[in-house]
């Protein structure tokens with residue numbers, strides 16, 4: 001059986017002397033294992049599509065439950081990412097999130113488009129790495145069923161100038177209802193401005209094609225970056241080693 005799908009390589013290991021085992025994120029098939037024979041040979045037709053983070057049209061044959069690449073046509077190689085250790089570490093972090101949250105034989109169109117757009121922003125747009133990371137973290141949570149309730153205070157539905165974002169509960173509270181709920185500011189109850197709430201709404205709810213089309217001040221990034229890291233770790237129930245590595249190489 002032959003299938004045709006787009007795919008991005010998120011991991012690869014050697015298969016014998018000349019081939020690779022790839023982990024590929026496909027919008028149609030989720031996360032799948034693909035074997036590429038002879039990819040390391042000179043002039044291999046599938047050499048470009050076997051590069052880490054390359055995005056390609058792939059023709060895959062399914063044999064005894066395994067996918068084999070029989071043809072490919074690269075769309076983007078995102079070459080810029082592989083030349084920059086900080087961007088590379090971020091792409092590895094996004095990949096670890098995907099490995100943990102996406103399984104095989106499911107559609108994964110939303111996370112695929114988010115990942116492809118994020119790699120594009122890192123590779124081609126010279127966007128602030130922290131900005132791309134924030135958008136990936138919050139939007140992937142939203143698309144994977146961990147959307148925070150951002151309409152306003154969870155009690156009175158108002159959006160005040162200053163609000164608290166409760167990471168564990170995934171809600172907003174106004175200062176008055178923080179008091180009545182006996183919650184206090186801390187690592188899991190972060191004071192945010194109405195502008196930051198607006199930014200979170202845009203990231204989580206806007207059309208995927210415009211998810212990166214907004215600006216954030218450095219001050220907003222200083223607040224929202226640690227918030228998003230805690231949010232994704234709390235709601236996916238996991239600590240990401242690749243996030244530690246990104247922090248280490250970040251200048």
Ligand SMILES: [Zn+2]
Nearest residue numbers: 153156174177
């Ligand atoms: Zn309230």
